[in-house]
Amino acid sequence: MTALSFDRSTLDMRRGACPALSAPMMTGDGLLARVALTDAIAPAQLSELCRLARRHGNGILDISARGNLQIRGLSEASAPVLDADVRALNLPLREGLAVETPPLAGMDKTEIADPRPIAEAIRQGAREIVGLAPKMSVVVDGGGQLRLSALLADIRLVAISTGEGTRWTLLLGGTETTSRIFNVLRETDAISTTLELLRKLAVMGTRARGRDLAVGLSKNDGVNHAASPFGTFHLSNNLFAAGTGPAFGQAGAEDLIALCDEAERLGIQSLKPAFDHSLLFFGPQTACEALTAFARSNGFVTSPSDARSAIAACSGSPACNSAAIATQELAAKTAEECGDLLDGSFKLHVTGCPKGCAHPQPSALALCGTAAGLSLIAQGKASDEPFASVAFADTNNSLRRIADLVRNERQAGENSAACLARLGPRRLAAAVMSGRP
Ligand code: SF4
Numbered sequence: 001m002t003a004l005s006f007d008r009s010t011l012d013m014r015r016g017a018c019p020a021l022s023a024p025m026m027t028g029d030g031l032l033a034r035v036a037l038t039d040a041i042a043p044a045q046l047s048e049l050c051r052l053a054r055r056h057g058n059g060i061l062d063i064s065a066r067g068n069l070q071i072r073g074l075s076e077a078s079a080p081v082l083d084a085d086v087r088a089l090n091l092p093l094r095e096g097l098a099v100e101t102p103p104l105a106g107m108d109k110t111e112i113a114d115p116r117p118i119a120e121a122i123r124q125g126a127r128e129i130v131g132l133a134p135k136m137s138v139v140v141d142g143g144g145q146l147r148l149s150a151l152l153a154d155i156r157l158v159a160i161s162t163g164e165g166t167r168w169t170l171l172l173g174g175t176e177t178t179s180r181i182f183n184v185l186r187e188t189d190a191i192s193t194t195l196e197l198l199r200k201l202a203v204m205g206t207r208a209r210g211r212d213l214a215v216g217l218s219k220n221d222g223v224n225h226a227a228s229p230f231g232t233f234h235l236s237n238n239l240f241a242a243g244t245g246p247a248f249g250q251a252g253a254e255d256l257i258a259l260c261d262e263a264e265r266l267g268i269q270s271l272k273p274a275f276d277h278s279l280l281f282f283g284p285q286t287a288c289e290a291l292t293a294f295a296r297s298n299g300f301v302t303s304p305s306d307a308r309s310a311i312a313a314c315s316g317s318p319a320c321n322s323a324a325i326a327t328q329e330l331a332a333k334t335a336e337e338c339g340d341l342l343d344g345s346f347k348l349h350v351t352g353c354p355k356g357c358a359h360p361q362p363s364a365l366a367l368c369g370t371a372a373g374l375s376l377i378a379q380g381k382a383s384d385e386p387f388a389s390v391a392f393a394d395t396n397n398s399l400r401r402i403a404d405l406v407r408n409e410r411q412a413g414e415n416s417a418a419c420l421a422r423l424g425p426r427r428l429a430a431a432v433m434s435g436r437p
Pocket residue numbers: 028314315316317320321322323324351352353354355356357358
């Protein structure tokens with residue numbers, strides 16, 4: 001075995017630090033290493049990663065909101081061994097700057113342009129740029145069935161069709177809908193301008209982000225194009241994709257190995273971890289449908305109508321030492337009991353502490369564990385001012401009261417997100433406090 005070891009300084013515990021395979025981050029259940037991929041892998045390769053997670057960690061894996069695999073529960077001794085063992089698998093590992101493309105890129109007959117050549121050119125060009133923020137990310141989105149619109153990005157290139165051919169809108173900061181418009185460019189200019197902006201950010205220092213270059217630019221008031229990755233997708237050349245994922249993004253190695261074994265048995269040759277904590281398996285229609293049925297019966301999320309897919313929950317207690325509540329348990333109970341509230345129009349954020357690892361963006365409703373109980377936040381981040389605070393014992397009742405209020409007050413054609421926004425924190429607080437002494 002390669003004798004690698006980590007300097008203490010690489011064990012990054014900073015808030016906002018970004019874990020990587022060779023720079024794992026300390027969490028409540030030990031070190032967390034991220035395996036970021038730039039292309040599809042075989043089901044057998046994911047099984048092998050699961051076996052490594054069991055051997056070197058605590059056997060729990062996450063698929064992050066951005067679609068990265070994370071291996072949990074590593075020790076200072078086992079993390080470097082995992083690093084060497086993962087590298088020996090010869091996977092398409094991402095090194096350096098995160099330049100992300102939609103998971104169906106190059107296979108999706110509905111996309112405007114294949115974003116992968118631009119992404120690769122930016123990756124190559126960015127190799128010489130040092131000093132960027134650890135979480136700096138570039139999204140190159142060619143359109144199609146599964147867009148990366150809901151992911152935060154420092155720089156985002158979005159394909160548009162014009163009378164003169166494809167052009168790329170360069171957006172800065174935020175999600176696609178909250179970003180600012182920098183310019184509309186041809187492909188070569190889109191690459192060189194992105195690299196120029198990255199160089200500028202590197203000079204500004206490791207805290208500089210895309211939004212810092214967006215001051216004074218107009219807002220991109222586009223519609224939200226984000227679609228759920230759960231379901232079956234028809235691609236080019238009679239290829240299909242089956243989108244599934246573990247509940248709340250976290251699975252035991254055994255469950256993922258069983259899913260990969262079944263995929264192999266059905267003749268599925270490739271898969272990609274994708275955004276929204278999903279796994280996309282690629283194969284013929286019958287194989288994809290059979291795998292979806294297997295996944296559903298084994299507890300995986302397979303449809304956007306599954307209320308669990310409308311919840312973003314962090315690891316929580318007992319996995320994370322910072323957690324004040326068992327987030328996964330609370331999320332499962334809420335999905336069971338408040339299904340009509342969770343109509344897919346917003347992500348209910350369930351977090352063990354205000355850091356809010358599972359959902360950095362604001363949410364229509366967030367539940368945050370505190371030493372005294374649970375804070376409820378409307379239209380904000382977990383760290384924002386709550387509209388109500390309740391004791392642990394009152395959690396389920398409080399959520400039921402909110403679900404009842406939305407059910408009773410919902411106007412024709414109004415979804416839960418719009419209804420929650422219209423009701424506002426005062427009405428929500430009154431509902432939570434109703435019936436109390
Ligand atoms: S948000 Fe959740 S996983 Fe992140 S530190 Fe807090 S309790 Fe732990």
